[in-house]
Amino acid sequence: MARPTRASRALSQNFLADPATADRLARLTVPHPRRDTLLVEVGAGQGALTASLAPRCRELLAYEIDPRLVPGLRARFDTAPHVRVIGGDFLAARPPRTPFSVAGNVPFSRTADVVDWCLRAPALTDATLLTQLEYARKRTGDYGSWTLLTIRSWPRHEWRFLGRIARTRFRPVPGVDAGVVRIERRRTPLIAPDAYGSWSRLVELGFSGVGGSLHASLRRAHPGRRVDAAFRAARLDPRTLVGEASPGQWLRLHEVLAAG
Incomplete structure (x- = not known):
């Protein structure tokens, strides 16, 4: 053997x-x-x-x-x-x-x-x-x-x-x-193919760490009022750290912010 x-x-x-x-x-x-x-x-x-x-x-x-x-x-x-x-x-x-x-x-x-x-x-x-x-x-x-x-x-x-x-x-x-x-x-992606660019930019921005919170990072590229509206739609506290936002909440953030 x-x-x-x-x-x-x-x-x-x-x-x-x-x-x-x-x-x-x-x-x-x-x-x-x-x-x-x-x-x-x-x-x-x-x-x-x-x-x-x-x-x-x-x-x-x-x-x-x-x-x-x-x-x-x-x-x-x-x-x-x-x-x-x-x-x-x-x-x-x-x-x-x-x-x-x-x-x-x-x-x-x-x-x-x-x-x-x-x-x-x-x-x-x-x-x-x-x-x-x-x-x-x-x-x-x-x-x-x-x-x-x-x-x-x-x-x-x-x-x-x-x-x-x-x-x-x-x-x-x-x-x-x-x-x-x-x-x-996924057999059916959760966002349309032409939205992947904006999705990737949003996620990269959110994880950039600038500002100390997810809310502050997103304000670098989006008006404060729209970010506030997106956080309300996603049921997120403005003090939420980036890793604490779930995939579903990210999808809601993108839905609101991409529309603007």
């Missing part, structure tokens, strides 16, 4: 070592197995999640950047012709042109880049990712506050926190627990 491959610190590897957790993540990725589902896996590692995803899709493209792991993955799935193990960096891959889903146990150090890749992929329908717990909670508003990335992408993408995964489910054991982030592209 071949010795298990040691995790690489340089690649921020923590292999998923619990079959039950892999099955749970696969069910969250594809709740109902479908013959037409195209899945792309980020960082197949030693194949724990790959094995749980494979029965739930038509085709699985499993990316693995570590060349030491690729031969073992290919040997493990050589009897599953719909599973294609691709040796290389997921971030360098061109997104499929047909609708597809992403799943993966994401290296903590590369989470931001993986998420950015997903948000930019035109045909992506959803992404279910194991990330550092703090990242998962922060991006999904689970701490009671919201980040620039989440608000900016909200009209096109919904972010959800689907639970905590104990760090003991990984090998080597990382220093913190993981969380499951679900990002779903």
